[in-house]
Amino acid sequence: MTQPTSLSALNERIAAVNDVLNAASVLTWDSRTMMPEGGAETRGHQIATLTRVARDLLLAPETEKALEAAEQAVEGLSEDAAERRIVLQTRHAVEHHRRVPASLIQERAALRTVAQSAWIEGRSKSDFSIFAPHLAKTVELSRAYADCIGWTEHPYDAMVSIYEPGETAASLKALFAKLRTGILPILDAARSRPAPRSDFLFRDFPEEGQRAFGLTLAEKLGYDFGRGRLDTTVHPFEVSFTRNDVRITTRYSRNYLPASMFGTAHEVGHGLYEQGVDPAYTRTTLATDLVGLYGVGGTSFGAHESQSRLWENHIVRSPTFWRLHFPELQRHFPDQLGDVSAEGFYRAVTRVEPGFIRVEADELTYDLHIMLRVDIECALMDGSVPVSDLPGAWNAAIKRDLGLDVPNDSKGVLQDVHWSTGYIGSFPTYTIGNVMGAQVMETLRTQNPSLDGAIEAGEYSVLAQELRTRIWQHGRRFMRDELLERETGRRLDPAPYLAYLQGKYAQ
Amino acid sequence: MTQPTSLSALNERIAAVNDVLNAASVLTWDSRTMMPEGGAETRGHQIATLTRVARDLLLAPETEKALEAAEQAVEGLSEDAAERRIVLQTRHAVEHHRRVPASLIQERAALRTVAQSAWIEGRSKSDFSIFAPHLAKTVELSRAYADCIGWTEHPYDAMVSIYEPGETAASLKALFAKLRTGILPILDAARSRPAPRSDFLFRDFPEEGQRAFGLTLAEKLGYDFGRGRLDTTVHPFEVSFTRNDVRITTRYSRNYLPASMFGTAHEVGHGLYEQGVDPAYTRTTLATDLVGLYGVGGTSFGAHESQSRLWENHIVRSPTFWRLHFPELQRHFPDQLGDVSAEGFYRAVTRVEPGFIRVEADELTYDLHIMLRVDIECALMDGSVPVSDLPGAWNAAIKRDLGLDVPNDSKGVLQDVHWSTGYIGSFPTYTIGNVMGAQVMETLRTQNPSLDGAIEAGEYSVLAQELRTRIWQHGRRFMRDELLERETGRRLDPAPYLAYLQGKYAQ
Known part of the structure; x- marks a missing residue:
């Protein structure tokens, strides 16, 4: 893959995002394989912060500026050129995250903590009623999330697009x-x-x-x-x-x-x-x-x-x-x-x-x-x-x-x-x-x-x-x-x- | 430790800095205990990015704003109150990092990579001349660093202050x-x-x-x-x-x-x-x-x-x-x-x-x-x-x-x-x-x-x-x-x- 100079600023921004996301993955791996149990709470903060930092880096004005320059630079390239795909996918992600307010992300993160505890308790007691209200809240926030991302035929389409773009x-x-x-x-x-x-x-x-x-x-x-x-x-x-x-x-x-x-x-x-x-x-x-x-x-x-x-x-x-x-x-x-x-x-x-x-x-x-x-x-x-x-x-x-x-x-x-x-x-x-x-x-x-x-x-x-x-x-x-x-x-x-x-x- | 509301914005900023720095420490621990050898190069990027992100968070306008509000809030507190120390130390660190340009940090980081290789080779061959030019460069950049931080009697004072504040x-x-x-x-x-x-x-x-x-x-x-x-x-x-x-x-x-x-x-x-x-x-x-x-x-x-x-x-x-x-x-x-x-x-x-x-x-x-x-x-x-x-x-x-x-x-x-x-x-x-x-x-x-x-x-x-x-x-x-x-x-x-x-x- 050649790297036109006009893409290097964007690539540098994304390299930092990748570093931060991979760091979060190391922390997750460690939490499941090596971490002493006492570390769980602060580890949760660390991973959440890294994810927020990655999103902030992606939505920063410097990324937008680099992205706009890159969009101009790849205009002449063939539709499936790697450089063009870099630009298209970065733009898609930036627009995606712009549509989801930070407050909703925080609400979902906060829900996850309590929902997981309730699920663990509910499963151990085989009592669905313990988990049900949290699942109801999960559905509510997922609908709000789907509405942010946007959908036409079915709200599920927005959710699936995160994992399997193209499916509905x-x-x-x-x-x-x-x-x-x-x-x-x-x-x-x-x-x-x-x-x-x-x-x-x-x-x-x-x-x-x-x-x-x-x-x-x-x-x-x-x-x-x-x-x-x-x-x-x-x-x-x-x-x-x-x-x-x-x-x-x-x-x-x-x-x-x-x-x-x-x-x-x-x-x-x-x-x-x-x-x-x-x-x-x-x-x-x-x-x-x-x-x-x-x-x-x-x-x-x-x-x-x-x-x-x-x-x-x-x-x-x-x-x-x-x-x-x-x-x-x-x-x-x-x-x-x-x-x-x-x-x-x-x-x-x-x-x-x-x-x-x-x-x-x-x-x-x-x-x-x-x-x-x-x-x-x-x-x-x-x-x-x-x-x-x-x-x-x-x-x-x-x-x-x-x-x-x-x-x-x-x-x-x-x-x-x-x-x-x-x-x-x-x-x-x-x-x-x-x-x-x-x-x-x-x-x-x-x-x-x-x-x-x-x-x-x-x-x-x-x-x-x-x-x-x-x-x-x-x-x-x-x-x-x-x-x-x-x-x-x-x-x-x-x-x-x-x-x-x-x-x-x-x- | 009580947390006056006026400190909570600052504490939230610093909590994120702490999360990022601790994440970098997890990556360092992992690189020395668990990481397969193939991971070394990208791991270096990841740790460098996290350190840069932590510094950027500390020097961001939001931190300055929170710090100024906190400085006003702790004015009446006793000199050794924890809240006051939080504010004083954060201010000291912010001023420290403001004095060191990003270009010098990058130069030092770049030097470290080559200097370590040269030292490993020099030590294995017991040949000081292999490491000497890199040590000379290290001294040069350390003097530049000391001049940024500031010193009065001896440039070494600035270096020691990083590890052991108060000693000269x-x-x-x-x-x-x-x-x-x-x-x-x-x-x-x-x-x-x-x-x-x-x-x-x-x-x-x-x-x-x-x-x-x-x-x-x-x-x-x-x-x-x-x-x-x-x-x-x-x-x-x-x-x-x-x-x-x-x-x-x-x-x-x-x-x-x-x-x-x-x-x-x-x-x-x-x-x-x-x-x-x-x-x-x-x-x-x-x-x-x-x-x-x-x-x-x-x-x-x-x-x-x-x-x-x-x-x-x-x-x-x-x-x-x-x-x-x-x-x-x-x-x-x-x-x-x-x-x-x-x-x-x-x-x-x-x-x-x-x-x-x-x-x-x-x-x-x-x-x-x-x-x-x-x-x-x-x-x-x-x-x-x-x-x-x-x-x-x-x-x-x-x-x-x-x-x-x-x-x-x-x-x-x-x-x-x-x-x-x-x-x-x-x-x-x-x-x-x-x-x-x-x-x-x-x-x-x-x-x-x-x-x-x-x-x-x-x-x-x-x-x-x-x-x-x-x-x-x-x-x-x-x-x-x-x-x-x-x-x-x-x-x-x-x-x-x-x-x-x-x-x-x-x-």
Whole structure:
């Protein structure tokens, strides 16, 4: 990427914003992995201040001046030139933040603190009424926020635009209808078959062996530990502080082997995306979410999730992977897995078993959990379902889709942290990730005839190189659908995902 | 501390500055304990940006407005009221930073990067000429910096004022003359006695046992792990992100037991100071070094060092301590220490042995290492010794004071990191810490008749409570000499320190 002098002032301003946002991410990572409990309150102040500082830097007169100069400078450039995108995206973010008053941001931040406490208490007591008033307030402030940002068809559109620009309530409804029609018959077929043996997954697996295998796994998939590290947290996540420092976490469940293994593979997928962004984009708008105020290099939440799902589900949750690597897992756990075959292991970890909890769901039922949440988020935003009716609506959907009776709200409407953080609108991105991952994978398999052979030989660098060239290196330069059109010839399309599920679960 | 409404605007501004500076400290801690090597370059940008943001917040018109309102509001308050000190210190810092142009700050920051590389190379090759031009530039920029800040008698005065307000080249010269006169005879006497047995200190001490003993030691001394943690680094340090999160590090030398033990005790002393600052001062000027732009709660570098030296040397390096706790150390290392007595152990760890390296020096020779450096710093600042003459001046001083011939510059003039960071003026604070620690300890022993008994019984909380009340809780409210006058009845006085050294080393 060349840097015309006329862009250097803007790039310098944004580099500072990126620094501050990445600093906030370091503080968040530290608070979840290293911080002593006493530090929580002041750490909250520190992160809030950094976010406010980043926004102030973005809205400062100096940024506006640099932005106006840059807008003139890029006028002649082609529509998809990196420099032009820098300017367009910065302008978009500046206008976005100008529309949201600081008072509303403060109100949302203040709500988050009390809402999270209420959610934790409500969930532990399985009492929705403790959280309900805070959720009602969250909906109220989210509507105010949506009105600031602006929307035409549905207030939910404004919320989704933060995480997945381009998607709307209507586009998601259409996508989900197709997915539901495709998934339900595959699920029926899968459930009609006898469950495979899976008892061995629940044996005693000391953390040391799990960690050793996880580290090998991450390296095999191409994760660069010279620019990353793997730690342990209650809720696994990936976070980057530029492509040069991209960290992942996992959790070790001593009596359930798959948790850490597939969790690690998932976060490695996220990490590879961030580690693969073009170095020239470091500290620029093309590696910073200036709307969401987050130092991330991937282009949308859904695009990010596509990479984690691709590595987790298409690579690691495959018969090929375990045929190659199960012997190594057995070496770590000779007693626990001595009586298991690679094929038996694969069958066990891909068994279909509808349950109440989204984060424990199998591939076939996962999207049904998401659809339920998105339906509820839309209804909350347009007021068609009051907060008080949520548990009923939730439980009815679980009964309808999965045939299960939700025993209590902590296994139902109170299970996810998302709404307690004061945010609505990110749930669709999980399913978009599934769809996009399959679409990219299908294209790569078609266009690169040597890819399948490489994967079967355990040479994952061939896949990584394809993804780096087509997806990762572009950072946030292209929007998600633009990227898909460039690389797969079409916008988001559920067909490859349904074909993938069909192939995996309908035999 | 009450907060008049008229101070709340100022306190809010400073709280943000404190947040940003503490965020920078988290990033520094992380870079030394956790960060993958790939992250170094962008991490440097992030820390630099945060420091610049903190300075900009301090110099913003909003801060000036809030400060002027606060200045009016505190006019009637007593001279040592916390609110008045907040205003005075903030004004002092604002004026300080106004005098230093941003261009000079940038020049110093740019120099630091190249100077550190040159120092690392020069030290590894023991070739002063590699580092010399960068040191010359450091002196040049330090003079420019001193001229900005302002000085009357000696340019060194301006540099020292950053770390130890109140001290000057002249005051240090007077102090050091007294110390030298007192220390040299004690050193002569100590060197004339036969060296105690110390071979057992160099046996094989696995890290696990050292760490376990270190954790127990830290807890015994009162360090609160609910607001802290102990990690491993090449160079031990303490850093705080408010009193609620105060971290320490140590290093484990497998073949030299004292390194980690006394290093941990030293950093615990620093940590106790920070953990003991009045909670009401959190995120205020009274817990922020607004001149040095560092989120620290202790009132000066020397005062900070007094607490670390007090715990390390007066408590842990005492016969009483080892009479009480040597059996526990033996339990960790039964084979290595089975043939050693508590008294023999104490004698070994307090043996006097002049050497080339400051950080390995015993208590008696340590200050001589400091005096040499301060003499050189003064001479560099006033131009009486050119950089090219430094190795000669250094080696002559070591010969004169310790009777040793420096074999090469990496064991001489190139051994310390300090000058390579572009800073001059912090060395005196180590010796000031020794002096102040002894002065405080003498007063406490005189004024609290039950203190010695408590220490002899291993009840360190009595000492901690005294220090908390007299020193720690005040944070940065009082200047160092003011604090000493309040608590010991006099300003910094070398007599108690010399009496302590005499008692410990002249028998």
